[in-house]
Amino acid sequence: MIIKNAKFVTSKASFTKGDGFGVDEIAIAGKSNVGKSSFINFLANHNGLAKTSSTPGKTKLINYFSVNNNEFMLVDLPGYGFAKVGEEEKRKWDKMIGSYLTLSERLKGVVVLVDVRHEPTALDKQMIAYLHHYGIPFFVVATKSDKLSKAQTARQKSVIAASLCLGVGDILTVSALKKEGKEAVLEKIENLLKFIPDIDETE
Ligand SMILES: Nc1nc2c(ncn2[C@@H]2O[C@H](COP(=O)(O)OP(=O)(O)O)[C@@H](O)[C@H]2O)c(=O)[nH]1
Ligand SMILES: [Mg+2]
Incomplete structure (x- = not known):
């Protein structure tokens, strides 16, 4: 696949059934500051498309980016695990992500980002468990590989895979x-995007 163009569509502060654009969606999830916005800009080859920040906890919105004139949408989910937010804020976050993951009609899969340098946190594991539970396809991408040597990166891939009960081949x-x-x-x-779930239960 080639991303020829990508365009910001809208931000949402909450999600309800029926929200969406009639276009397939790939969501990007991960801890705040893991590099979600940078990842979207990198994929789209478009610096400044998604706003990056060195101050964690900034994106509390669901941001939609249309790729190749609505071939699909990249959906930037609010980052989790930002220590400085209060209980109220956390509940709002849980509700927003939970609503999005369970109610979005055209969600085709989730890319879960983790920092290549760190072992996945409890919240990363919770996100993966959640995706398993709802049968939402996903894969894991370890970000910021420039921070480690090739050997260290290979080692960390094993650590991350083991910690998430995945195969090393499931971690990019x-x-x-x-x-x-x-x-x-x-x-x-x-x-x-090509995957069609088998919902024929008559067999
Ligand atoms: N070294 C390095 N830094 C990165 C990379 N991706 C993101 N960052 C930095 O990590 C910080 C958080 O990035 P951002 O994309 O805003 O993270 P988000 O909160 O998950 O959206 C910023 O200071 C980025 O410059 C990467 O591949 N390599
Ligand atoms: Mg961001």
Whole structure:
């Protein structure tokens, strides 16, 4: 797959049934500051499309980006695990993400981002468990691979895979900074978009 163009569509502060654009969606999830916005800009080859920030906890909105004139939408979910938010804020976040993941009609899959340097947190594991529970296809991308050597990256991939009970082959690595790892990600996204769930229960 080639991303020829990408355009910001809208931001939503809440999600209800029926929200969406009649277009397939790929959502990007991960801890706040893991590099979600940078990842979207990197995939779309469009710096400044999604706003990046060195101050964590900024994106509390669901942001929609239309790819290749509505071939599909990239959906930037609010980052989780930002320590400084209060209980009220956390509940709002849970509700928003939960509503999106369970009610979005054209969600085809989720890309879960984790920082290549760190072992996944309880919240990362919770996100994966949630996706398993609802049968939402996903894959994991370890970000900021430029921060480690090739050998360290390979080691961390094993650590991350083991921690999430996944195979090493289920973990891709990218560096938005060095623009590495895009092709493999786009191939997986293409597969998610092609996947048709088997809902024939008469067999
Ligand atoms: N070294 C490095 N830094 C990155 C990379 N991707 C993102 N960052 C930095 O990580 C911080 C958070 O990035 P951002 O995309 O805003 O994260 P978000 O909160 O998940 O959307 C920013 O300071 C980025 O410059 C990467 O591939 N390599
Ligand atoms: Mg962001």
